[in-house]
Amino acid sequence: MDRDRIRLPLLIGAVVIALLLGLALGGAGLLGGLFGGPDAKSIATSSLESMRAQNKLDVFVARYVSVTTARESRLGFSTERTLILPGDVRYVLDLSKLQQDDVKWDKGSSTLSVRLPDVQIAGPDVDLAHAREYGSGGLLAAFTNAEQGLDQANRAKAVADLRKQAMGEVPMRLARQAARQAVERSFAMPLKAAGFEEAKVVARFAGEATDTSQWDVSTSYENAVKEAERREAAQGQK
Template sequence: MDRDTIRLPLLIVAVLVALLMGIALGGAGLIDRLLSGPDPKAIATSSLESMRAQNRLVTFVARFVSVSSASQSKLGFTTERTLILPGTVRYEVDLARLNQKDVAWDEGSKTLRVRLPDVEIAGPEVDLSQAREYGSGGLLATFTNSEERLDQANRAKAVADLRKQAIAQVPMRMAQDSARQAVERSFAMPLRAAGIEDAKVVARFASEDSNDPSRWDVSTSYEDAIKEAQRRRAAEGAK
């Protein structure tokens, strides 16, 4: 009998044995996964990627009003200007900064722990259409450009004051609570939908380990805030 004729059946038998072993091992792995239930780590990883794709999460929007005054004295004359300037601030979380090390599953307590990037403020977006400026006028204002300089100084002070109000404890806490609840809900829903009813999700912020409020401030500069407000006002007037 030809040697190649003998080898062919042996090769076929070897392939069949390998296939049967592969099916057996794959089936055992499948059965093991079915018996052990859904994998919370895999579900959390999927949720993480979904949240990262959202990029930035706006958790809170607040409106503040600043009242600032400036005065100038020269040659015995004094002029004073007061500005009332409203502005809107958005509180955001950059979800794109989340990574796998920020999400940890504790099997013992059935708890998924999520470490979030700090809340950031975007703005203030000042509303020049609602701004109000008042002044005492006088000779100094009549013969010099003091009013223009005082208005510019007031606007810079007002934008800085709006930022200061925005990072105060109360609005920051409200923004953090809103973000925490949204993130915990986004991770908890897929876990419960997969049948892990007793799963808990606990989200914390990096800023909760640091009291440095400057880490929250990524706000718009004074010049950009005023330019953007002027652009919006011009667009509204053109309608």
């Protein structure tokens, strides 16, 4: 996973909408104070509807590199092809799945609890411009269409491998953390604007454990290319 391509959620659109909503509710709260003050539940409900209207939200983006090798043997001859394929994966939170019973206000602790749908992955969006293919050649490659078949097999395996990497424990944990932070900010801003300065928002996924995020360490694109070139050079010396 390429750290330079990872971005934590900035949710600019959501924050702007929530801020405008909060300011409006805050102004209404001044008048409402004459009749008992603003209602946190109503504010949370309005925020929920605003977020649901946004539909799906990209909370996290990561780049991965897949290195796959396919081999074929016929009549005592063999050939192989290696593909290095980078691709970007987006982590998406489907806000339309949020329901009213997913949002609960505890007046005693001034805490708004939000239960989130799990993060989904979209992609990978493969970067064909930076893909690299290497082959061992030989008679089988020269006189048959073996290389074409190997390339097709490699591409299918590479896409599946990129998705598998994206579904790993660490990147999914980071994506969920980013989603929680984004949702908590979007609910907290209108509450605070309406005068609930002590309000806390806690967003959680069902059954999740304590978050202990750490960076994933995977093969970089540059290292993958160097390794493939080293292997091809070694084969050429045999």
